[in-house]
Amino acid sequence: MDKLTAFDAFVQSAETGSFVAAGRKLGLSASAVGKAVARLEQRLDARLFHRNTRNMTLTEEGRLFLERCHRIFEEIEAAEAELARSNRTPRGRLRVSLPLVGMLLTPVMAHFMRTWPEVQLDLDFTDRLVDVVEEGFDAVIRTGHPSDSLLMSRHLGRFRLKIVASPNYLAQYGVPLTPDDLHEHHCLHQRSPDTGKLRPWPFVRASGQGKPVLPERMSATAVDPLIELASAGMGIACLPPFAIRDEIADGRLVSILDEWLTGTDQFHVLWPASRQITPRLRAFVDFMAEHLQPQ
Incomplete structure (x- = not known):
């Protein structure tokens, strides 16, 4: 509190241009304000004001310190405002x-x-x-x-992410055992609406191996049609697990190639x-x- 009082005395003195005016705003005597600023200068080992009998101006060190003090008091006010708002009903x-x-x-x-x-x-x-x-x-x-x-x-x-397909699709076209097997399957892709590129499927690859060839049976910028088409047996899709939780739970989709997937x-x-x-x-x-x- 002593430090904050000294900082406040310094800020008010810098903004009003005198210890007398600063004292009036703070409810202190000019002498008390002057002593607080002097103690602050001693603690900082820096002169904050050029002073003579007629006026006082900030030194370069004082100007830099005033900017920092303003930020300190702004943060204090913001913290107080945030705490006050925290008791209000969100609306x-x-x-x-x-x-x-x-x-x-x-x-x-x-x-x-x-x-x-x-x-x-x-x-x-x-x-x-x-x-x-x-x-x-x-x-x-x-x-x-x-x-x-x-x-x-x-x-x-x-x-x-999970690679999924319907049981009917897998019964008709077979279960791919490795990512390379997907080149013989119908792959349903998500396409970025910004770049127009297909979202990659995150497969683990051994050193020196390239990316597997994934045919594009269809693509969409949203996952909803991919879920519906995969559930309808139209192909294999790569989807986030929370998006297909119900489909997996009731057996409309099954997860495949889990051991080949990497990353989260x-x-x-x-x-x-x-x-x-x-x-x-x-x-x-x-x-x-x-x-x-x-x-």
Whole structure:
């Protein structure tokens, strides 16, 4: 507290231009303000003001220190405001961007809406890499590793993709035992709406081996048609496990080539680091972290 009092005395003196005016704002005598600044200079081993009988001006060290003090007090005010808001009921519009696969998270979203009925969700489903700040999103949910330093992030869960087909398809065309066997099968691919390229299937390959040849029976930018077509026996697809949990549970799809798959993907929720987190955003982030467990 002594340090903060000294910092406040310094800031007020710098902004008002005198110890007398600073003292009036702080409810202290000019002498007390001057002594606080002097002790601060002694502790910092730096002169913060040029002083004479008529005026006082900041030294270069004082100017730099004033900028830092402003940031310190802004952080304190932000922390106080955040704590004060934390006791308020989350309400208002929350604009969130999700990948197309995020459509399969609607049960979680419905649970959130029942828990926080005063929050109005505005959901934008796209695999385009949106600009969170410029496009005015409160948060985004993304797969993969977050790399934007302007965004705060929280990990929501990991998942490993699965290669699946219907029992009828496998009975008709046979069960592929290695990734190379897929060149004789009907492969259903997901295509990136941004690049137009097919999403790769994450197979383990021995050193020196190239990627397996995967025929393109059809492709789609969303996973929903891939699930339906694979369940209907039209081919083999590579899909996230939480998207096909029901289909696998009731036997419409079966998992194959599990031992050849590598790597995991993950969900993160991200939001602008430059903004103070609102009660509705805090509620959303905490809720998703608690209830979204892809695997």
